[in-house]
Amino acid sequence: MKLAYxxxxxxxxxxxxxxxxxRSVCKALDVDLVEIPDWTCCGATSAHATNHRLAVxxxxxxxxxxxxxxxxxxxxxxxxxxxxxxxxxNMTNDAAVRQEMEKLLNFKYDGKPRxxxxxxxxxxxxxxxAITKKVQKPLKNLKIxxxxxxxSVRPAEITGIDSTENPMQMDKLVKALGATxxxxxxxxxxxxxxxxVAKSAMVTNLSGRILAKAREAGADLVVNSCPLxxxxxxxxxxxxEDMPVFFFTELMGLAFxxxxxxxxxxxxLVDPSKVLSAIQAG
Amino acid sequence: xxIITEGGxxxxxxxxxxxxxxxxxxEIELCFQCQKCASGCPIAEYGEIDTNQVLRMIQFGLKDExxxxxxxxxxxxxxxxxxxxxxxxxxxxxxxxxREMAIEQGITxxxxxxxxxxxxxxxxxxxxxxxxxxxxxxxxKLKSGHLMEDVGVGLKxxxxxxxxxxxxxxxxxxxxxxxFEWARKK
Ligand code: SF4
Ligand code: SF4
Numbered sequence: 001m002k003l004a005y006x007x008x009x010x011x012x013x014x015x016x017x018x019x020x021x022x023r024s025v026c027k028a029l030d031v032d033l034v035e036i037p038d039w040t041c042c043g044a045t046s047a048h049a050t051n052h053r054l055a056v057x058x059x060x061x062x063x064x065x066x067x068x069x070x071x072x073x074x075x076x077x078x079x080x081x082x083x084x085x086x087x088x089x090n091m092t093n094d095a096a097v098r099q100e101m102e103k104l105l106n107f108k109y110d111g112k113p114r115x116x117x118x119x120x121x122x123x124x125x126x127x128x129x130a131i132t133k134k135v136q137k138p139l140k141n142l143k144i145x146x147x148x149x150x151x152s153v154r155p156a157e158i159t160g161i162d163s164t165e166n167p168m169q170m171d172k173l174v175k176a177l178g179a180t181x182x183x184x185x186x187x188x189x190x191x192x193x194x195x196x197v198a199k200s201a202m203v204t205n206l207s208g209r210i211l212a213k214a215r216e217a218g219a220d221l222v223v224n225s226c227p228l229x230x231x232x233x234x235x236x237x238x239x240x241e242d243m244p245v246f247f248f249t250e251l252m253g254l255a256f257x258x259x260x261x262x263x264x265x266x267x268x269l270v271d272p273s274k275v276l277s278a279i280q281a282g
Numbered sequence: 283x284x285i286i287t288e289g290g291x292x293x294x295x296x297x298x299x300x301x302x303x304x305x306x307x308x309e310i311e312l313c314f315q316c317q318k319c320a321s322g323c324p325i326a327e328y329g330e331i332d333t334n335q336v337l338r339m340i341q342f343g344l345k346d347e348x349x350x351x352x353x354x355x356x357x358x359x360x361x362x363x364x365x366x367x368x369x370x371x372x373x374x375x376x377x378x379x380x381r382e383m384a385i386e387q388g389i390t391x392x393x394x395x396x397x398x399x400x401x402x403x404x405x406x407x408x409x410x411x412x413x414x415x416x417x418x419x420x421x422x423k424l425k426s427g428h429l430m431e432d433v434g435v436g437l438k439x440x441x442x443x444x445x446x447x448x449x450x451x452x453x454x455x456x457x458x459x460x461x462f463e464w465a466r467k468k
Pocket of ligand 1 (some may be wrong): 312313314315316317318319320333334337363366367368369370371373
């Protein structure tokens with residue numbers, strides 16, 4: 001299977017381990033990722049928080065490049081997914097926006113939906129049977145809090161999620177890897193997102209609460225799909241909190257027995273070794 | 283019509299109400315103050331106005347009070363409020379519209395650092411086509427004066443190879459510049 005691929009800025013910097021694990025896991029699943037050659041930044045929170053034109057214009061440029069490739073495009077970063085999907089939604093449902101983008105970027109939008117959240121694509125299109133087939137080391141000793149956060153989930157009419165309060169895709173995936181997803185009430189709470197730098201104390205509070213709730217629910221670790229959440233949950237946490245946080249593709253890599261997995265985990269700011277020994281003991 | 287505020291009677295500025303409605307595409311008059319938005323808002327304790335009050339103040343046309351507030355800046359855009367609003371009002375889109383209006387009117391942001399961070403991030407995208415964390419953060423630090431914050435964790439990230447030293451520039455940079463120019467014209 002061939003898919004267009006939008007890595008987004010963080011997968012080449014703060015979330016390098018996400019970038020490498022996405023590529024390895026897709027390879028293992030026989031998914032050929034073709035990086036959009038000239039992708040640009042989606043504008044992230046800063047664009048839509050301050051300028052509605054920039055918030056559509058920047059992702060629309062990438063959508064133009066996607067259209068030229070004529071492939072479904074997967075986006076691992078929840079924030080990039082949300083911005084690209086919102087632009088796609090606006091261009092499809094609002095003729096004025098579409099025409100403005102076509103004029104600005106000098107192309108004709110064909111209206112085909114192409115933007116997919118990588119996690120949802122894996123679970124729904126590649127499918128759990130194909131994933132289960134690749135599992136060599138089931139993560140059977142692990143209790144996992146699946147953390148979805150905001151941007152892959154809300155608003156539902158744009159993201160297409162089944163439930164904004166209790167989404168289940170990541171839970172199903174984790175189960176397919178042999179682990180046990182825990183029931184907890186903070187799976188869609190916000191980590192503080194883009195305010196990490198300018199309002200760090202506030203973000204520490206929000207992230208700390210999420211980790212504490214995961215612990216309370218009996219989880220050994222938190223798994224997520226967003227580079228921003230990963231950074232906040234690892235970097236902005238109260239002193240003494242040692243709950244490890246993983247990207248879902250890293251857990252897939254471990255369960256698939258991919259040997260480079262160690263290199264990804266080295267990049268974590270919070271030591272994941274306790275969890276790893278539980279897997280090895282399994 | 284007038285409304286009595288802490289600062290005395292004030293004329294309702296219904297043009298403001300209309301403008302926020304139009305920019306956000308949200309039917310603000312549907313809000314009946316059930317407070318579901320505010321009760322789930324993760325940053326409720328950090329702003330001075332609750333989410334439901336923001337809606338009420340728009341209905342009353344309290345422009346200055348809103349555009350100068352902290353509340354519009356601390357909103358993280360998590361969309362929790364909108365997902366739960368029984369009337370389907372996307373309050374995050376309303377907050378986006380309020381911030382944009384405050385910027386256009388040159389109002390000093392109620393939370394200076396947050397806006398500064400956004401502008402430094404966007405400057406980085408404008409010059410390279412992609413966000414470059416190191417140069418963006420240095421710029422933010424110099425401009426905000428928070429020079430020593432996060433130095434330790436920054437170093438840790440650098441040692442783990444998570445902060446690229448040099449920006450990656452994309453070929454479509456000229457198109458990106460054009461998008462910025464178009465977006466910022468009035
Ligand atoms: S949830 Fe909706 S109707 Fe209720 S107070 Fe908030 S904006 Fe108004
Ligand atoms: S979008 Fe803003 S106002 Fe709404 S719940 Fe999130 S932080 Fe609160």
